Amino acid sequence: MGLLAAIAAVPAVAQPLPGDFVFLREVDPSIQQDIRYAGANNFMGRRIEGYDGAECIVKRAVGLALREVQRGLRAQNLSLKMLDCYRPARASRDMVAWAQDGRETAAERRYNPGFSKQELFRLGYIAERSGHSTGAAVDLTLVDLAAPRGPAFDPGKAYADCTAPAALRAPEASVDMGTGYDCSDAKAHTASRAISPQQRRWRETLNAAMSRQGFVNYAKEWWHFSRPGMSGLSAYDFPVPRHRGD
Template sequence: MKTVAGAFLLAVLIAPVQAQTLPGGFVFLRDIDPTIIQDIRYASSNNFTGRPLAGYGGAECVVKREVGLRLKAVQQELAQKNLSLKMYDCYRPARAVADMVAWSRNGKETAAERRYNPAFAKADLFRLGYIATHSLHSTGAAVDLTLVDLTADNSGKFDPAKDYADCTAPAAARAPEGSVDMGTGYDCSDVKGHTATDRITPAQRRWRTMLVAAMARQGFVNYAKEWWHFSLPGAGGPAYDFPITRAR
């Protein structure tokens, strides 16, 4: 009996440490639907800054609960076609947005950074509408995502030491995405990344159309300059700055 009581007491003491309470109606997406693939780029070096952004202490998709439930509904529809959503970014702490601003103004432009914006300088990203100084991501109502064909070989891994072609190049030459070919890589600040561009192939157009349609059926609205960016009107609110940590 003492052993059982001791184990129970230990569980009670440990539980509050393991449980995490998120503010403002936020949830970890994996608690809503663990089948949705996550590749949170700003928690790694695989993004346009080449390093993790401030506030990304864990590679976790955090969203408002309503957003999570609707993403689950999208995932259930896609599963019937052997497809899955893949999350690139979800809630973005305000400090990460400030980090992006500082990065854009540091006066440096490396070859790795140019892969994401081959046509113009990174200092112009905000003026041209590719990055916002006040992001909907910080409200929990916006997400960046793509589609994964679950029947395909998605084993390609990003190698930070490799000299990849820029984000507008054919899929075989640019950094591996582990997803369907949408015509550009994620975070490609280029006209080719605009959702309705005519500079992509018919097959790439069909993938984009499928993604936009599936998201629209759950109320999500696409941002015209980024095929990967969607927001849920009315689900946001104030911008938050709490850091992202691991779900458990």
């Protein structure tokens, strides 16, 4: 075998992650992942800057805590589904620029039906700096493992806005929390009373499972949790890579 052929035959090895970050799939492969900013199924309608791979990356301590959450949920035939984890700082800058670009499509408006996207920054739904960039914050939901998976997201379909009944809004293959993910609306506030008793129970189930392992929910977003005491960590801006096994 020639030298070039020998080099080509050696599998590529990904560079180690910095700052005690880990791939969540290596900590607990049973936790489902749908990293929404790595594709088109999100409020910007495209891949967001810095998401080279659709991978959940977190600080090691966060990953170990999520593994314990998952273990507790298995007895209820439930699973976590990660929607966003570590977020490069460049992604937050991309979001801010998008919110201020003066354009808004109908598909984008599904995520903020009550006001224009220019208001997202002022109202605190988009920030120049995000706790996600420290690796200590996550967005996630629950999957009922006994339920049918449901239809896949169709980027060409005109779905109802994120506050509509689950059958009308974009499918997410998860339990019905009362709104879709990244819904900038009061109905997405964790303690909202504008949802059904069953939807409220799902939110309470998620909140209780996460709080038992030290996570704290952000009151405006039922899906957002972080670890207290880690807020002083440095923000990072390395791109989310593809996993070495891909």
